[in-house]
Amino acid sequence: MDLPEQFKAVTLTHVRYRRGDQLGHFLAWISLVPVFISLGGFVSHFLFRRELQGIFFGLGLVISQLINEFIKTTVEQARPETCTLLEACDSHGWPSSHSQFVFFFATYFSLMGCKGIGFWVGLRSRWVLNLVHWCLAVVTMYSRVYLGYHTVAQVFAGAALGAVVGGSWFWVVNSVLYRYFEVIEESKLGRMLCVKDTSHIPDVLKFEYDNARAARKNTKSD
Template sequence: MPTPPLKAVTLTHVRYTRGDRLGHFLAWISLVPVFISLGGFISHFLFRRELQAMFFALGLILSQFINELIKTSVEQARPETCALLETCDSHGWPSSHSQYMFFFAVYFTLLTYYKIGILCRKQIFAVALLVWPLALLTMYSRVYLGYHTVAQVFAGAALGLFLGGLWFWVVNSGLRGYFPMIEESVFGRIFYVKDTSHIPNVLKFEYENARSARIHASYKRAE
């Protein structure tokens, strides 16, 4: 009985030429979407339970779903190097990595610009120097490592920019009005889900409330 062909999980199946230090570095850069999803959003949900971040993550999931729909509809092949990378069984247009990172970059930039949550406008320089270079490096890594053509990564980046801006508008112009209702729902109360986007300085607010609670607890013990 012939052995069935094996298929890799493309998001984590990253190869580079042995001995190529730049390729090694870009292979790790190519995994940034995984680090953001697992290390960023999951830890944020566990420790902060912010609705804005939940809808941010939901937008990224919807964006990737749209990416898969387009890929299966267009069915554009990856570059010829796909044979060495064992990725010829998946389609290449548009690049999902580029789409993910540019969606993340534009949404995060808009959150910072409009000072939503714990972000403030002073951090816009950090965003410009960290988030956008990571997005550009991820796009470049997919071409350098042979997973996509230049046209495929630019298509992914353009789609990510559009969907990121559109989703930000949908969330903060429409869905945000339902945040108080979600907070007061059974789900919100069980999981301590909250929205702090209406608080001008969340860090200061949390600090002052924590300090006030500590002082109050000290008085109670003294009694």
């Protein structure tokens, strides 16, 4: 039985690096940023916050991934020759899904900051957060080339596509779908799931902080 033909890896989490290569080890973890964002970020966001902006943000990432898979299966461009050692030759390389994911995320997140949506505490924190996630996006893109999973052209194609899709989806959500947020909130399903929209509140963090303290005081007074 030919094992390589019988088994297929999940490319999003299947990461290899050269033994003893400390930089490669670090970049292997960095290349898992999309997994951490998806599972640690959006799943916990839905469980504990259920913000419509966050839900549609996550939906956009899913749509972006579907677009990536469609293009990959249509173009069918092979990964670099190192894919043999990495056991990744059974999947296509153009465009890089990791690069597309992180650049979609960075673009959408930055646009949210520009519009003042989310937990923004002043202009300084906005710049710091933007710097962090753009640095992560660039390093993730670099990691895919360094580890041998993609060519430079493949990661740049993924980055460009992610930025375009991210910007386009942000426009769709905040120019078209936003007008239906109140309808979703007041729907039977929306009330059952307790989904909400706080994007109209300038400083959500301060708003929730003040209301939480006020609620505690009211509870004590009762």
